[in-house]
Amino acid sequence: MTRHAPLRVLMLGWEYPPRFVGGLGKASQGIARGLADLGAEVLFVLPRFRAAQGETRLRVSGAREWLLEHRVSAPVETIRRSPRWLDVASSLRPYARPAPEPVRGGGADAHGDASALYGSDLGREVMRFAARVAAIAGRTRADLVHAHDWMTFPAAIAAADRHGLPLFLHVHSTEYDRSGEGADPGIAAIERMACERADRVFAVSDYTRGVLVSRYGVDPAKVGVVYNAPDADDLPPALPFDAGPRQPWVVFLGRLTFQKGPDHFLRAAAGVARLDPAARFLVCGSGDMLDALKAQAHDLGIAGKVDFRGFLAPGAVDRLLARSSLLVMPSVSEPFGLVALEALRAGTPVVLSRQSGVREVLGHSLQVDFWDHGKLADQILAVLRLPVLARQLVEEGRAQLARLSWDESAQRIAEAYRQAAGLDVAARA
Amino acid sequence: MSLDVCFYFQVHQPWRLRRYPFRDVGHRHDYFDREENARILRRVAGKCYLPMNALLLELIQRHRPHFRVSFSITATALEQMAAFAPEVLASFRRLLATGAVELLAETSHHSLAALYSPREFAAQVRHHRAVCRRLLGEPGRVFRNTELIVSDAVAAQVAALGYGGLCLEGADRLFDWRNVAAPYRYAAAPSLVALPRHYRLSDDIAFRFSDRRWAAWPLGVERYADWLQGEAVALPPEANGRGFLGLFMDYETFGEHQWADTGIFDFMRALPGELLKRGGFRFVTPSEALARVPPDAATLALPTPVSWADLERDTSAWDGNAIQRAALAEAFALEPYVRHHHARHANEAAQVLEDWRRLLTSDHAYYMSTKHWSDGDVHQYFSPFESPYDACINYMNVLADLAQRVGAPAPRPV
Known part of the structure; x- marks a missing residue:
């Protein structure tokens, strides 16, 4: 098939920089830009976006704004005609993080604030987005739909079904990564059924691919791995590890929830504290485990050595990492683990949970099963007393990350478009 | 045109460490994983050392007095055999008793001491001789350093200890256009004869033998003997009609790296007879190989260390x-x-x-x-x-x- 018009991708997301600074938004942007660079024309739609943002072959727009601009009336009635399983409970918990954190600039903007996106009426928001996207799809003559994470899956299915478009889903995390055995059955059902319906599913790691196959029974042949890549500005050329100005600080950075493993961090910390009196432990983040963690630190006898710093703004994170000796990511389940890239950007070595995706692309790291507190303590002690080890981990790790690129990720996606739907990005570039 | 074929097998087992957490520092001094080391040694003994020793004994007896081999066995391996599988030591003693088997000298602990401490290097070489003498027999006049690591400085140390020959890797970057089968001495210590490993013909057995993607798979003794004859034909004039072919490899090649079902034992069972039948081949021990090298042989200079490891052939x-x-x-x-x-x-x-x-x-x-x-x-x-x-x-x-x-x-x- 030879056409001269570029391949048109209708891409659906829930976050996009600069509106959100979480991992989902950055990854969505990297993928959208990578595909546009390959020659596809990407319309990236998310529920709300302050201003339409244009790059070459890439346009980012809020669904509501797009409809207003194109004078399409919001088709509220389609909600009632949605399949039953789209009726997400309106009491869904916030998505993966406390609502106020990821908003840059904070406060409400003209199109609603973060609590509307991740707040208590998330279910309604998901359905409203589905209705709007279905209307948009009718006007854009897209060749395919590519959707990022479960909030956009109902919209993607509505658009794909109504207009007969191939459906590609991108799973950045599953409900089981976010909630473990406390998974919300409604969200899990959406993820399972959407993956069943999709022509192809992209997982951000082999780890996540395994979760999809084992938890949802997704056909393994249908799931490909597309790794995240660091952005160009994530890896400035020169920020070598330098032991001199660093404090003996060991950092945990993330939500204080069961899945991120802060309790495992504290148990390893107790082992470290007994042998290295100078070590200090910084717990950065907020979440429902905060009080329990403070009590745990007290019980472990290390309350005086653990500093609960609360949620840190991105700039503060970079500054803190640059003064610290080590970042520990002891996640119980981590689809990727962007925080590892942030640490290496600051020249700080990392210990990664073996239950994470990022370890698959970062062999030059210390790795540990999250439950192996003895080994984790040993790794922490070694980095604190062996700068040569820390330096090599940073240098080799950064070199390894530098070989990852969004272009390569986009090429894997383009290859899947071709195989699953016969749609060729490159030939029409 | 004839070739002196020299088989040398490396036998080594390290003392593997147990998991030693930092909290044990100052409290526990048992560093080594006795059970794991015993398990590995017994496994390798069953798959390699015992069956291959038996095969070599059979070949020595069948082709007496023509077939010869040599071994370099580290003290760490010997001590583990004594502790975990003494029957292996007994079978090595039977081999040495034939008179057709020579032991090479090396460091006791398979160490890099030659690069870091001449004093410790000399001490380990003495220690190795002592352990060999106690458990097996006296090593000969030829030395092989850990992983065939050789440089001018290493050659000088080995010569100073009184050895007559030193094995080394026949690396391309060292020999370049020169033929590895020709006689050589070390520029840094001309009293010392260089015994190079023919890496291609050695690795045909050690690495490629079971590789089904290899064009020569499956390798039979006829074809391999043809290759060796090709080496004999290509000898340069300075070899005076008699070349040296060093076939040096890890002993675990037989039965451990190349499993028995690859046919590696059958290959070795047939090889000596095939070469002796064709004529023009003589099996030699490293000490016997020293004799054919004239005092004015060409010399090799090794300003930086050469080893037999990896593609880089360095340290x-x-x-x-x-x-x-x-x-x-x-x-x-x-x-x-x-x-x-x-x-x-x-x-x-x-x-x-x-x-x-x-x-x-x-x-x-x-x-x-x-x-x-x-x-x-x-x-x-x-x-x-x-x-x-x-x-x-x-x-x-x-x-x-x-x-x-x-x-x-x-x-x-x-």
């Missing part, structure tokens, strides 16, 4: 990254403290010295190699650790304890 498998160099430096920095301690505390001194030497075994540094680590390669195949970094941490923990035992200051940050 980067052991000192290629910063953590390896730091670990080696720390370990050798303990030498004066270990010796001083040795002089003062006779009762436990032998154990401290032995522990330190076991830590000098090159395998520990090899496990810390990050060459091609992302691709997961041969280094990791041999490593008992999940990653080179875990190997480093464990080793440095042990070293910290040993430093305390001998009263060395805590290692300063590197």
